[in-house]
Amino acid sequence: xxxxxxxxxxxxxxxxxxxxxxxxxxxxxxxxxxxxxxxxxxxxxxxxxxxxxxxxxxxxxxxxxxxxxxxxxxxxxx
Numbered sequence: 001x002x003x004x005x006x007x008x009x010x011x012x013x014x015x016x017x018x019x020x021x022x023x024x025x026x027x028x029x030x031x032x033x034x035x036x037x038x039x040x041x042x043x044x045x046x047x048x049x050x051x052x053x054x055x056x057x058x059x060x061x062x063x064x065x066x067x068x069x070x071x072x073x074x075x076x077x078x
Contacts, residue, residue, distance in 0.1 A: 002070045005048060006031065009041035022067030031066070038063065045069075051076045 006026070007017040010033060017031070026033040033041065046052050051073050053062050062072035 001048065002045070002073055003066065005041055005044040006033075006066065006069075009033065009037045009044060011037075017066075020066060022065065022070070024066050026063050026065060026069065033063075045073060049073050049077050 003017045003020075004014055006012075007014040010017075010031060012031075020030055024030050026038070042053050053069075053072060054060065056076055057072060062069050
């Protein structure tokens with residue numbers, strides 16, 4: 001589900017994001033998350049899962065990689 005939101009935020013096909021390894025950096029060249037796309041992603045995560053990443057992770061370490069964001073959402077989901 002998180003990968004689907006990432007794909008939507010960056011305007012990429014879901015299959016492309018689904019094929020990336022979990023340790024792929026969100027702000028790295030493979031995903032290329034921009035600050036605007038990052039804000040859209042955080043909004044989508046909050047709406048879909050009820051997790052406010054920015055409020056609960058002040059350093060935003062959860063946005064390091066696909067796996068870190070997925071793990072953060074899993075741990076904080078309502």
